[in-house]
Amino acid sequence: MKLDRVVLRHLQMEQKSPFSTSYGTFKTKDFILVEAIDEDGVSGWGEGVAFNVPWYTEETVKTSWHMLEDFLLPLSFESPFEHPDDLNKRFSFIRKNNMAKAAIEGAVWDLYAKRKGISLSRALGGEKKTIEVGVAIGIQKTTDELLRIIDKYVAEGYRRMKVKIKPGLDVKLIASIRKHFPTLPLMADANSAYSLADIDLLKELDQYNLMMIEQPLGSDDIIDHAELQSQIQTPICLDESILSVEDTRKALALGSCKVVNVKIGRVGGLSEAVKIHDLCKAQGVPIWCGGMLEAGVGRAHNIAITSLDNFTLPGDTAGSSHYWERDIIDPEVVVKDGLITVPDGPGIGYEVNRRMVDYYTVETKTYRGR
Numbered sequence: 443m444k445l446d447r448v449v450l451r452h453l454q455m456e457q458k459s460p461f462s463t464s465y466g467t468f469k470t471k472d473f474i475l476v477e478a479i480d481e482d483g484v485s486g487w488g489e490g491v492a493f494n495v496p497w498y499t500e501e502t503v504k505t506s507w508h509m510l511e512d513f514l515l516p517l518s519f520e521s522p523f524e525h526p527d528d529l530n531k532r533f534s535f536i537r538k539n540n541m542a543k544a545a546i547e548g549a550v551w552d553l554y555a556k557r558k559g560i561s562l563s564r565a566l567g568g569e570k571k572t573i574e575v576g577v578a579i580g581i582q583k584t585t586d587e588l589l590r591i592i593d594k595y596v597a598e599g600y601r602r603m604k605v606k607i608k609p610g611l612d613v614k615l616i617a618s619i620r621k622h623f624p625t626l627p628l629m630a631d632a633n634s635a636y637s638l639a640d641i642d643l644l645k646e647l648d649q650y651n652l653m654m655i656e657q658p659l660g661s662d663d664i665i666d667h668a669e670l671q672s673q674i675q676t677p678i679c680l681d682e683s684i685l686s687v688e689d690t691r692k693a694l695a696l697g698s699c700k701v702v703n704v705k706i707g708r709v710g711g712l713s714e715a716v717k718i719h720d721l722c723k724a725q726g727v728p729i730w731c732g733g734m735l736e737a738g739v740g741r742a743h744n745i746a747i748t749s750l751d752n753f754t755l756p757g758d759t760a761g762s763s764h765y766w767e768r769d770i771i772d773p774e775v776v777v778k779d780g781l782i783t784v785p786d787g788p789g790i791g792y793e794v795n796r797r798m799v800d801y802y803t804v805e806t807k808t809y810r811g812r
């Protein structure tokens with residue numbers, strides 16, 4: 443594969459409703475859309491998942507653009523390559539900046555699958571025809587409002603609800619949800635809002651039969667999580683702490699978690715995500731695909747990776763209409779009875795709508811290989 447040029451676009455999309463976590467509230471989604479074009483004029487698409495503010499990892503839209511422009515794109519143009527994994531290896535001397543790496547690598551994976559005339563799902567080794575999806579609900583102003591929203595998603599058929607918790611909004615909140623929905627597949631995401639000092643409070647959650655608690659402790663921790671997991675029954679799922687297959691191996695060896703949330707951007711791309719899938723499968727550890735409020739291109743990549751067989755738990759990839767008035771792909775991602783059909787067309791299997799892309803674009807720059 444030889445890249446002729448790469449177009450970076452900074453898009454700004456208004457969310458249908460603000461999303462609140464223990465870090466803050468977000469109404470507008472800024473992100474980088476990557477279009478990688480080969481010498482035959484075929485386009486592959488990738489989506490950067492860094493936010494404008496470094497609340498989730500250290501990366502932002504600006505740092506991603508800088509990494510792409512000054513390091514990752516020059517490396518991508520350097521010489522032709524056979525497979526997207528080769529690009530992953532070429533990037534490996536650059537520390538972290540995983541979301542920037544995943545953005546261009548994702549575009550190249552789409553391009554690779556299109557050139558082969560197969561779906562991205564198949565290129566990655568996926569076999570599922572449909573994937574089960576859940577939905578992540580941000581922090582709401584009142585518990586009644588949260589219950590109303592859960593009711594609506596249950597009616598829409600979502601297979602799992604994930605709610606955000608933080609100190610002061612945890613045990614009571616989960617108790618209220620359980621009272622109204624005793625058997626609902628439910629999990630809680632703390633985004634690192636607690637420490638081991640909160641162990642008694644976290645133990646109290648055991649009585650509510652949560653599917654898992656996600657990232658209760660430090661965003662870079664696997665030691666305290668191992669201690670916590672030894673004292674609570676609720677399975678711990680690691681999110682922020684897992685940046686690579688090596689991190690996954692260490693966390694599993696220590697017993698820091700029983701479930702892993704795989705986010706393509708956080709782990710540096712689809713090649714690394716497949717490695718994490720394979721390791722967890724070999725160790726009998728269930729995984730699922732987390733969300734970063736993606737627009738259509740990122741959503742399509744999530745669907746493709748989730749088609750691999752060890753993604754046994756419903757992910758965060760809800761339908762487009764859950765987030766956007768109008769997404770940037772055709773058709774939009776649709777959830778029916780809690781399921782998304784994995785597209786079987788070439789590459790990501792959705793058409794990028796250039797008119798909508800232009801509408802949301804605030805900055806564009808084209809980079810050319812030599």
Ligand code: MG
Pocket residue numbers: 631633656657681682732
């Ligand atoms: Mg999370």
